Amino acid sequence: MAVDTSKVNQKITVNAGEVLFSEGSIANSLNILHEGSIVFEKKIKTGNFPLFQITGVNLTPGAIALFTSGRYPYTIKAAQNCVISTYSVNPATIRKTISGKVSLGITVARTILREVLESYKKINQIQLLDSKVAQYSDNLSITYYAFSPSVFPDISPEKPVPSPAMEIHDSVMKFTRDNIKEFFERGGRLPEPPSVAFLNEPHDQFARDYSEEVDFDDKEFIFMKKLLSTDPKIQSALFEADVSLLVYACEKLSEVYSGIFNSIDEKTDALSLNCGVFLGGNESLLEKFFLLLDLAETGFGDAKPEILVPITEHISEKAAQILSQFKNLFGVGYSNLSPNIQKFKEKSTKLFGTLKPIEIQTKIETNVGAGIDVEAIRKELESSANKIINFAGLAPDKVKEFSALMIKLKQMKDPLDPDSDARKFRRNITKTYWEIYQSCFIKYLNQAKKAPKPVEMMLQFGFFDETLLDNDQLAYLYTSSDYSKSKENTPVWYGQEWLEKIYKKEVPNSLDELGQTYFDKVKLTIKDTNIKKESDLPASMDTNEARLKFELLAMYEPNVKLTSGSIATHLPILTRNHIILPLDKCRITKKLISDEIEEILKIDYTAFNREIIFNNEELGIRKEFVQRSITPDFVIVPSIGSKVMMWQDLSILRGSGSKESRGRIILPMFVTGDLKTMLMEAIAVFRWELCKNILGPDWNNVGIPSITSEYMDYIQFFKKSKDLSIELKEKIASEFKRFRTDRDKFVNDYLYWVKYESEGVQRLNRVVRNIFYRHIPFTKVIRDK
Numbered sequence: 001m002a003v004d005t006s007k008v009n010q011k012i013t014v015n016a017g018e019v020l021f022s023e024g025s026i027a028n029s030l031n032i033l034h035e036g037s038i039v040f041e042k043k044i045k046t047g048n049f050p051l052f053q054i055t056g057v058n059l060t061p062g063a064i065a066l067f068t069s070g071r072y073p074y075t076i077k078a079a080q081n082c083v084i085s086t087y088s089v090n091p092a093t094i095r096k097t098i099s100g101k102v103s104l105g106i107t108v109a110r111t112i113l114r115e116v117l118e119s120y121k122k123i124n125q126i127q128l129l130d131s132k133v134a135q136y137s138d139n140l141s142i143t144y145y146a147f148s149p150s151v152f153p154d155i156s157p158e159k160p161v162p163s164p165a166m167e168i169h170d171s172v173m174k175f176t177r178d179n180i181k182e183f184f185e186r187g188g189r190l191p192e193p194p195s196v197a198f199l200n201e202p203h204d205q206f207a208r209d210y211s212e213e214v215d216f217d218d219k220e221f222i223f224m225k226k227l228l229s230t231d232p233k234i235q236s237a238l239f240e241a242d243v244s245l246l247v248y249a250c251e252k253l254s255e256v257y258s259g260i261f262n263s264i265d266e267k268t269d270a271l272s273l274n275c276g277v278f279l280g281g282n283e284s285l286l287e288k289f290f291l292l293l294d295l296a297e298t299g300f301g302d303a304k305p306e307i308l309v310p311i312t313e314h315i316s317e318k319a320a321q322i323l324s325q326f327k328n329l330f331g332v333g334y335s336n337l338s339p340n341i342q343k344f345k346e347k348s349t350k351l352f353g354t355l356k357p358i359e360i361q362t363k364i365e366t367n368v369g370a371g372i373d374v375e376a377i378r379k380e381l382e383s384s385a386n387k388i389i390n391f392a393g394l395a396p397d398k399v400k401e402f403s404a405l406m407i408k409l410k411q412m413k414d415p416l417d418p419d420s421d422a423r424k425f426r427r428n429i430t431k432t433y434w435e436i437y438q439s440c441f442i443k444y445l446n447q448a449k450k451a452p453k454p455v456e457m458m459l460q461f462g463f464f465d466e467t468l469l470d471n472d473q474l475a476y477l478y479t480s481s482d483y484s485k486s487k488e489n490t491p492v493w494y495g496q497e498w499l500e501k502i503y504k505k506e507v508p509n510s511l512d513e514l515g516q517t518y519f520d521k522v523k524l525t526i527k528d529t530n531i532k533k534e535s536d537l538p539a540s541m542d543t544n545e546a547r548l549k550f551e552l553l554a555m556y557e558p559n560v561k562l563t564s565g566s567i568a569t570h571l572p573i574l575t576r577n578h579i580i581l582p583l584d585k586c587r588i589t590k591k592l593i594s595d596e597i598e599e600i601l602k603i604d605y606t607a608f609n610r611e612i613i614f615n616n617e618e619l620g621i622r623k624e625f626v627q628r629s630i631t632p633d634f635v636i637v638p639s640i641g642s643k644v645m646m647w648q649d650l651s652i653l654r655g656s657g658s659k660e661s662r663g664r665i666i667l668p669m670f671v672t673g674d675l676k677t678m679l680m681e682a683i684a685v686f687r688w689e690l691c692k693n694i695l696g697p698d699w700n701n702v703g704i705p706s707i708t709s710e711y712m713d714y715i716q717f718f719k720k721s722k723d724l725s726i727e728l729k730e731k732i733a734s735e736f737k738r739f740r741t742d743r744d745k746f747v748n749d750y751l752y753w754v755k756y757e758s759e760g761v762q763r764l765n766r767v768v769r770n771i772f773y774r775h776i777p778f779t780k781v782i783r784d785k
Contacts, residue, residue: 130270137175377478592675707772
């Protein structure tokens with residue numbers, strides 16, 4: 001029974017398990033906890049679940065209600081025997097109460113802050129689980145299509161996904177169809193064959209924000225938090241001098257708290273929805289795979305058991321993990337479970353047991369060609385890690401430390417596990433890997449580009465240990481070569497070639513992740529005020545090796561990570577867990593990139609244009625503004641992934657020739673998506689950033705027409721547009737929620753413009769189409785068509 005607050009209660013005892021205040025009840029008291037522990041609970045559809053527990057003395061639980069709605073937003077229950085006092089205070093008198101006694105007000109503010117921080121932890125736990133379930137469900141839906149394309153007879157990876165001929169009542173089938181549409185439109189490629197590796201990796205083709213934490217950047221709250229963390233004497237003096245600051249702090253913290261509580265409802269509903277898609281009820285993805293198991297067991301299914309069973313075993317394992325985490329999070333199990341979840345596990349295990357070990361196909365077959373002696377190759381590559389480390393000349397203590405890390409890596413069931421412990425382990429191994437890579441490359445250059453085969457494979461592909469790859473994968477890497485050349489107007493470089501150009505100072509260094517140049521970085525380390533520009537640097541500070549090291553740290557290493565498409569699971573060392581497509585089907589070459597760029601320019605012929613000043617005294621031309629196309633440098637780094645990065649739009653940022661300098665676009669050696677679509681996305685980013693760079697502060701000035709200013713105007717004011725219907729405005733608003741930045745929204749519309757509108761398929765609204773028609777015109781052939 002709740003505490004009676006109609007009277008003053010002085011240090012009364014509340015037994016463990018008893019409710020102090022119920023959610024939704026009127027708050028008409030200021031409560032002080034003298035000793036004991038209390039738990040805060042919140043109602044959800046399945047009952048109450050514990051938010052957090054706090055223990056301490058002189059806390060004021062529930063004070064937030066006095067600054068907000070006047071009702072408790074949660075239930076407060078005694079986790080153990082408590083001693084509590086209550087004083088008659090209501091929302092109308094709380095401000096006067098804490099103004100009259102500053103020490104009490106500070107206690108109230110600190111308690112609310114503590115509750116805010118504990119609630120924020122809880123919502124992040126919900127967000128983390130929801131992110132995992134959402135990502136897994138998205139990947140599983142594509143895997144289901146890969147196993148059962150006949151269920152969607154009107155869908156083909158090579159063609160735009162049509163709208164369904166009739167209404168789909170099965171919510172999961174609709175979910176799957178929508179995912180397939182998005183996946184293919186954004187350049188997704190089906191895994192060959194479906195694999196556990198594909199299920200575990202996030203895929204850029206889903207325009208989803210799989211954030212593991214809730215964004216929280218309230219500067220006022222951060223200031224209040226710091227203020228209440230200062231020395232108590234300073235706090236007392238400050239608030240005594242102006243008690244309104246204390247009142248405002250309590251109000252602000254309570255406002256933040258209310259926002260978090262609203263988000264908890266929203267995140268809990270999202271998690272329940274995503275759990276339902278994966279393993280809830282009769283229409284879940286788990287049920288679809290249960291049917292596939294049934295068909296495989298009877299021999300009538302198209303899915304091969306040796307490929308299907310590893311997937312279903314993983315589904316069963318993942319379902320158990322999610323259900324366990326759900327129960328730990330909410331105190332109760334997920335209620336809307338698939339009726340066949342136990343049978344699913346039993347049937348999958350039974351079918352797994354009927355397969356011979358040699359039949360269980362968990363690897364991706366790569367075509368290495370006839371006449372290749374795979375065993376001889378594996379023998380030559382034996383102890384590759386030791387050969388690479390010895391070539392690098394790593395210090396003995398680091399050799400011992402790194403060898404221990406490599407042993408642990410090879411023992412891991414999944415080296416790309418996204419859990420925090422695995423991430424920490426990968427960070428440690430990555431740090432030393434890049435030290436080895438740098439030493440090997442410098443020695444490789446100094447020895448006239450002669451090095452053991454494992455070293456060459458590491459520099460080109462990210463290979464490191466032969467035991468981390470299958471025979472056919474090893475053989476492909478060993479025999480793979482590219483003698484093709486890019487077209488003259490499309491400069492494409494392999495990573496080693498690019499680093500050599502940097503080493504020889506043939507091209508300026510790239511920017512780092514903070515946008516700093518090599519000169520900016522060096523300038524921070526010296527105190528000589530006479531050094532004003534890069535040419536002033538003494539020779540000792542501008543060595544070939546120093547520039548190479550900067551390039552590796554500033555551009556090369558970050559892009560090996562970013563092009564993987566999954567920062568959370570990044571590992572620069574190539575393993576079989578990275579590979580979801582045969583290597584021969586995802587390797588890119590200079591010619592392939594040149595050809596794809598040429599195809600894109602046949603549609604968007606002004607993609608790399610910028611306005612420059614042209615002078616020709618002989619022809620009497622002085623300061624004439626003309627459009628010139630300057631293609632960026634394309635650099636292929638040793639990684640595998642689904643992301644092409646537009647690293648910088650200009651290579652010279654200021655001074656003469658800056659507007660005529662090349663940008664830099666970085667690609668992975670092995671692409672797991674559609675290369676053409678990935679390049680389109682990078683070109684869209686290039687267009688956006690180049691326009692911002694050229695126009696400077698006016699990039700967002702609608703008075704100066706440009707692609708950025710007009711598109712930003714559309715984003716900000718589309719709800720007021722007379723050219724858009726109410727239904728379309730709602731659809732646009734919903735669509736925009738999928739993207740984190742305005743640039744991402746532009747990239748998405750650019751893809752529709754180049755891929756579909758150029759073919760006469762309308763995918764954009766009238767306003768965006770008009771903007772793109774003016775600033776991203778199609779070639780004359782397409783316009784005439």
